[in-house]
Amino acid sequence: MCHHRPSSAFQKKGAGRRAPDSHRLPPGTGRSSRHVEAYVSLIPVLCHWQPCRWQFANGTVPVVLGCHFRRGWRQVAGTYLTLRQRQLARRLRELRHGSGMTVEQVAEKMLCSPAKISRMETGQRGVSLRDVRELCRIYDIANQNLATQLMNLAKEARQPGFKQEWGELSDALATFVDLESSAVAVSEFQITYVPSLLQTEEYARALIRGMLPRIATDVLEHRVEVRMKRKARLREPDAPRYWALLDEAALLRRVGGAATMRAQMQAVLEAAQLPNVTVQVIPLDVGAYMCADNPFVYFEIGDATMPAVVFIELLGRAEYLEKQEDLAGYREAVDRLRAAALNPQASLDLVAEASERYRF
CATH class of the missing domain: 1.10.260.40 (lambda repressor-like DNA-binding domains)
Known part of the structure; x- marks a missing residue:
C-alpha cells in the first residue's frame, strides 16, 4: 500500500519539490493528465494492493508518488498488449x-x-x-x-486478445491471462494461500474479500468468475503443464471457514489427479528456503523471442520479468522449491490430513 499523501488536484507552477528520478514517468509516456491517469491505474492481478495517486509538479511535468518498479514490464492502463x-x-x-x-x-x-x-x-x-x-x-x-x-x-x-474475449478486464489481469493461456507450462509458488488455478469459487471469493475488504460486489464477482474460467483451462486438451508449489502455511490458514477449507482441500486433491497437474507442498519443518518471502508465477512460453516470463506481485509492486538474469534466478528458484518440497504423493497425503482437520 502506498503511504504517500493522496492528491486530487494539480499544483500551481513552481509549487512543490522536484521529485526524484525514480518517481518520474518513463520517457515517452507523455505529459497530459490522460497519460498520468492511464499509468497509475494498474489493478492488482492477485488482489494484493491498491494503486497510489498522482499529482502534477512545476506546472506540466507529471510526478508519481509511491510505487517503485524494478526493471520489467510496467503495466499501463489503456495500453494493454497481447x-x-x-x-x-x-x-x-x-x-x-x-x-x-x-x-x-x-x-x-x-x-x-x-x-x-x-x-x-x-x-x-x-x-x-x-x-x-x-x-x-x-x-x-x-x-x-x-x-x-x-x-x-x-x-x-492485430488479433483481439483475451481482454476483448473476456469482457471488462483490467490491463494487468488481461496481460496475466494472455500469458497464462499462451504458456506451455506454468509454475506457481504461493506462501499464504492456495495457488489460484486450484481455488474453489467459495475460497476465491473469501480470499479476495479478505484482501480487499472495500471491493464492490460486482467487481468481486467478476474476478471470481474470471478465476474460475482460468481454472477450467486445466481440463482442456491443449492445457498447459501446471506445477503448483505451496507452503504448508497455506493449508493451515483458514479462509472462509471450515466448510470452505475442507472443500478447498478436496479440490486440490481432485485437480492433482489431472495428468498435466502436479502439486507439491513445502512442509513447515523445512525451515528457511529460497523465495520463502517471494511468491511468483513462472510462465514457460516456448518461443525463441520470449522463452519465459516471470510474474511477481509484492506490496505496492507488480512486474513481468523477462531479462535473462532474472529468468535464470527464478528458474533456479523453481528447481530448489521442487527439491525442498515433499514429493507429489507425500504432498497429497498432507493435503488429505488438512482436509480431515477441517471436518469438525
Whole structure:
C-alpha cells in the first residue's frame, strides 16, 4: 500500500519539490493528465494492493508518488498488449540494435518521426505489414524465414486478445491471462494461500474479500468468475503443464471457514489427479528456503523471442520479468522449491490430513 499523501488536484507552477528520478514517468509516456491517469491505474492481478495517486509538479511535468518498479514490464492502463504484440516489439528492437542504427536513423530512412519507431518498439503503436516490409529493407534482412515470421507476428498482433474475449478486464489481469493461456507450462509458488488455478469459487471469493475488504460486489464477482474460467483451462486438451508449489502455511490458514477449507482441500486433491497437474507442498519443518518471502508465477512460453516470463506481485509492486538474469534466478528458484518440497504423493497425503482437520 502506498503511504504517500493522496492528491486530487494539480499544483500551481513552481509549487512543490522536484521529485526524484525514480518517481518520474518513463520517457515517452507523455505529459497530459490522460497519460498520468492511464499509468497509475494498474489493478492488482492477485488482489494484493491498491494503486497510489498522482499529482502534477512545476506546472506540466507529471510526478508519481509511491510505487517503485524494478526493471520489467510496467503495466499501463489503456495500453494493454497481447503476447504477440510484445514479441513483435521486442524483435523489432533487437533487429535495430543488431543493425547498429539509432531510432533517429531508422526514422530518417523510413520517412517518419522517431516517436513512431520508438512506439513500435515498445508496443505502444500498431505495426502494419507495410511497416514490417520497410523495416526488413532498412535492416537488410535477407533471411526470408525471418521476414515471414515478422509478417506473421504483425498479423497475429492485430488479433483481439483475451481482454476483448473476456469482457471488462483490467490491463494487468488481461496481460496475466494472455500469458497464462499462451504458456506451455506454468509454475506457481504461493506462501499464504492456495495457488489460484486450484481455488474453489467459495475460497476465491473469501480470499479476495479478505484482501480487499472495500471491493464492490460486482467487481468481486467478476474476478471470481474470471478465476474460475482460468481454472477450467486445466481440463482442456491443449492445457498447459501446471506445477503448483505451496507452503504448508497455506493449508493451515483458514479462509472462509471450515466448510470452505475442507472443500478447498478436496479440490486440490481432485485437480492433482489431472495428468498435466502436479502439486507439491513445502512442509513447515523445512525451515528457511529460497523465495520463502517471494511468491511468483513462472510462465514457460516456448518461443525463441520470449522463452519465459516471470510474474511477481509484492506490496505496492507488480512486474513481468523477462531479462535473462532474472529468468535464470527464478528458474533456479523453481528447481530448489521442487527439491525442498515433499514429493507429489507425500504432498497429497498432507493435503488429505488438512482436509480431515477441517471436518469438525
